[in-house]
Amino acid sequence: MPRGKIEIDINRCKGCRLCIETCPQDVIAFSDDFNSSGYNYVETENPEDCIGCGFCGKVCPDVAITVYKRQKEGV
Amino acid sequence: MSEEAVAENTKEMKKVFDRPESLNDQQFSYCPGCHHGVINRLIAEAIDELGIQDTTVGTAPVGCSVFLYKWFDIDVIQPAHGRVSAVATGAKRARPDLTVFAYQGDGDFASIGTNNSTHAANRGENITTFFINNTLYGMTGGEMAPTTLIGQKTTTTPQGRTAKDYGYPIKMSEMLAELDGPTYITRQAVYDPKRIDKARTAIKKAFRFQMEDEGYSLIEFLSACPINWGMDPVEANERIKKEVEEVYPLGDIIERS
Ligand SMILES: Cc1ncc(C[n+]2csc(CCOP(=O)(O)OP(=O)(O)O)c2C)c(N)n1
Ligand code: SF4
Ligand code: SF4
Numbered sequence A: 001m002p003r004g005k006i007e008i009d010i011n012r013c014k015g016c017r018l019c020i021e022t023c024p025q026d027v028i029a030f031s032d033d034f035n036s037s038g039y040n041y042v043e044t045e046n047p048e049d050c051i052g053c054g055f056c057g058k059v060c061p062d063v064a065i066t067v068y069k070r071q072k073e074g075v
Numbered sequence B: 001m002s003e004e005a006v007a008e009n010t011k012e013m014k015k016v017f018d019r020p021e022s023l024n025d026q027q028f029s030y031c032p033g034c035h036h037g038v039i040n041r042l043i044a045e046a047i048d049e050l051g052i053q054d055t056t057v058g059t060a061p062v063g064c065s066v067f068l069y070k071w072f073d074i075d076v077i078q079p080a081h082g083r084v085s086a087v088a089t090g091a092k093r094a095r096p097d098l099t100v101f102a103y104q105g106d107g108d109f110a111s112i113g114t115n116n117s118t119h120a121a122n123r124g125e126n127i128t129t130f131f132i133n134n135t136l137y138g139m140t141g142g143e144m145a146p147t148t149l150i151g152q153k154t155t156t157t158p159q160g161r162t163a164k165d166y167g168y169p170i171k172m173s174e175m176l177a178e179l180d181g182p183t184y185i186t187r188q189a190v191y192d193p194k195r196i197d198k199a200r201t202a203i204k205k206a207f208r209f210q211m212e213d214e215g216y217s218l219i220e221f222l223s224a225c226p227i228n229w230g231m232d233p234v235e236a237n238e239r240i241k242k243e244v245e246e247v248y249p250l251g252d253i254i255e256r257s
């Protein structure tokens, strides 16, 4: 079971690549498509590897990413 | 794992990172990879965490961040170019109960507005100033600013800045730290998660000084302008680490409280 999960608001994404470079788990990759503003947006390529560290959200200049983290048992 | 299974798993997951309340839903108009966006978000997060959304007034510069009033869900005043520290002074003196910040580019803070920013610091005005140093004028097409590095090519120094013709990169933070007025001056960067966490801590500290009536704080940010640096955002982050930090070292410069 993945330890974390992210949601990318593709219409906010400007394809800057900073989240791809920062993710320690190689979860994120460019999509084959463009968003409503004409940017080649990013998507989760390996969602099962996400650890919910939040790094991608922190570096995103367009605040396009929401991050979830699995809580430990009993928490 | 299928998309459905991932979605199912979200139920046991806690949201650990989301847009701050103090930003509204509007899209920033910054270029891809521009650090103004990260800095705006960090300020909004600090406002949320301190619970001061309803009592904070921002002052926004002329420059790429001119539209702070569109993006922040707080009151924002947008003065004439270079007059941000002066207008923030007025707002704070009229309403000392509010938390007032000045947000200024290096053109605004260190060029056209040097007089206003210097005297606000010297008076020890009880405001929090964010000075975004991206080593040139972003909005108008990448001209040289007083902060431009020696050798840096800009649209007005196509051969690179020389000290002989244009002087040296101005170290506003070190300069203002020589004055008796300021309480807290620090230089921060936002190119990786660790730096971003430190910058957020510095922003909160600066707001707290104001809330405790301790006087003037300045946070200088080394900020990427990938488009005018002619680099992709990842290379622009590297330039800050390798070149810009050499001239403008990171860390606290003064803290007197
Ligand atoms: C009185 C006045 N002079 C000049 C300008 C033109 N102008 C607009 S933005 C700007 C510089 C912006 O650079 P900076 O403050 O570094 O902010 P950035 O866009 O890089 O964030 C200038 C010179 C203006 N709008 N008003
Ligand atoms: S939360 Fe961490 S592991 Fe998950 S996608 Fe973002 S950076 Fe990668
Ligand atoms: S950091 Fe944000 S804007 Fe940049 S590619 Fe990733 S999601 Fe898109």
Ligand code: SF4
Pocket (backbone or CB within 6 Å): B029, B030, B031, B032, B033, B034, B035, B036, B064, B134, B138, B139, B224, B225, B226, B227, B228
């Ligand atoms: S011109 Fe530079 S400072 Fe202005 S939005 Fe674009 S990257 Fe940011």
